[in-house]
Amino acid sequence: MESIIYDQLIKFLNEHQLIPIEQHGFLPGKSIQSNLLCCLSDWTKENDGGNSLDVLYLDFSKAFDRVPKRRLLHKIKHLGISGKLYNWIDAYLTDRTFRVKVENSLSKPVKVLSGVPQGSVLGPLLFIAYTADLKISIESPFAMYADDIKLYNNSCKNIILKKDLLAIYNWSKDWLLPLNCEKCYVLHIGKKNPKCKYYLGGNELTKTECCRDLGIFINQELTWSDHIAHTVKKANSVLFLLGKAFSRIHPVAFSKLYKTFVRPILEFGNSIWTPVLQRDIHLLESVQRKATRRPFGRVRPQYHERLSLMQLTTLSDRRIRGDLITTFQALTNPISPIRQLYMMNLDPRLRGHKFKLQKQKFYTTPRQVFLTNRVFNSWNMLPIEVIQSQSLQVFKKRYDHYRAQTTQ
Secondary structure (H helix, E strand, O other): OHHHHHHHHHHHHHHOOOOOOOEOOOOOOOOHHHHHHHHHHHHHHHHHOOOOEEEEEEEEOOHHHHOEHHHHHHHHHHOOOOHHHHHHHHHHOOOOEEOOEEOOEEOOOEEOOEOOOOOOOOHHHHHHHHOHHHHHHOOOOEEEEOOEEEEEEEHHHHHHHHHHHHHHHHHHHHOOOOEOHHHOEEEEEOOOOOOOOOEEOOEEOEEEOEEEEOOEEEEOOOOOHHHHHHHHHHHHHHHHHHHHHOOOOOHHHHHHHHHHHOHHHHHOOOOOOOOOOHHHHHHHHHHHHHHHHHHHOOOOOOHHHHHHHOOOOOHHHHHHHHHHHHHHHHHOOOOOOOHHHOOEOOOOOOOOOOOOEOOOOOOOHHHHOOHHHHOHHHHHOOOHHHHOOOOHHHHHHHHHHHHHHHOO
16 A cells, blocks of 8 residues: 555656656665765866865664654645645654563553654655755755765855755754754865864764775765775674674585675665775675685685586676666666766767767866766677666666677
8 A cells, every 4th residue: 555655656756857856765776886876976087176075974874763753744735745645644654553472472652742653664665855945945966865965065155054054053943954963964075175164963974984884985085995994894793794604505505605694795875986996906806705715725726716516707897887777777778877977979970779888088087987988988898789678677688698799
């Protein structure tokens, strides 16, 4: 039932453009990847132009549990949702209770007086609708992922950022969604950044040199060594546990374990970041080298032979494949939120497919290795039959076949 209501609500909200385009959380076609790619596109452009940036990370305190019911219903009605659907949502949020279970004992039911149901289909969309009007108060560029919001601007425009920060603070008080000051901080990007101070409710925002943004570590130089070091450490921990639990196992079986539990850690958001330094490339590949040694013991074949026996490819090849998949999804979907990041080459004299990219100018490494620039050569070299795939699954199969032929 919730899914039926969700489909109608999201259709209505999208048709009337009531959800800000900057909101990427729990919406079809949007994700952590689209959120960070849109932000990093702006940040690397500013940094490439010799400018410095201030990024303010704000977080609402227990946001999903604090949404006041009456105010939520007021906003829903203001958005144009009325009649039986409005009454259904009202009933959906009314007379809800919760209980706490400790071992086999249950507490008495307690009424839930605020918040949207977490873990539900409809809850996140109701929260997004509740915060949709936040955009009206903000002048600076920003991006949201559910209750996480990042606000950024040129450091020379810190007055506008301070004004926006005050506007968000006042909005949070008016609509009873307090900000968690302990989880709010500022990241100063750029070597010549004046590092202006920002205050929230009388408290200075904590300055950080590296922050975790939706699972990706971003530092003030917009480089990826910090993220790679954290990723490798986490992957090695999981690999160690697998090695302890499965000391004797067939290589193909261990390969499945590795693909399920370890490789996703190494590839999380890999279209957002990429290793530049050789030491980082080797550090990432060292995890897979270690994983492929586990099932063979002391007497083992060379690395590339082990990859073949375990039906694996190098992580470098996997990153290129991931970039191409993201690009295919963006360029073949007219409403993709990251489609506008790519610069198309519209010269009719070019041979090959119609989705040729044009390389953008860059002066700094962060802009050079940003997705839209680093994928340029690999994408433009793909044959027409791969680009013209009818679906993502077909694209993957045709690309894998093309890659296998070119590497023979």
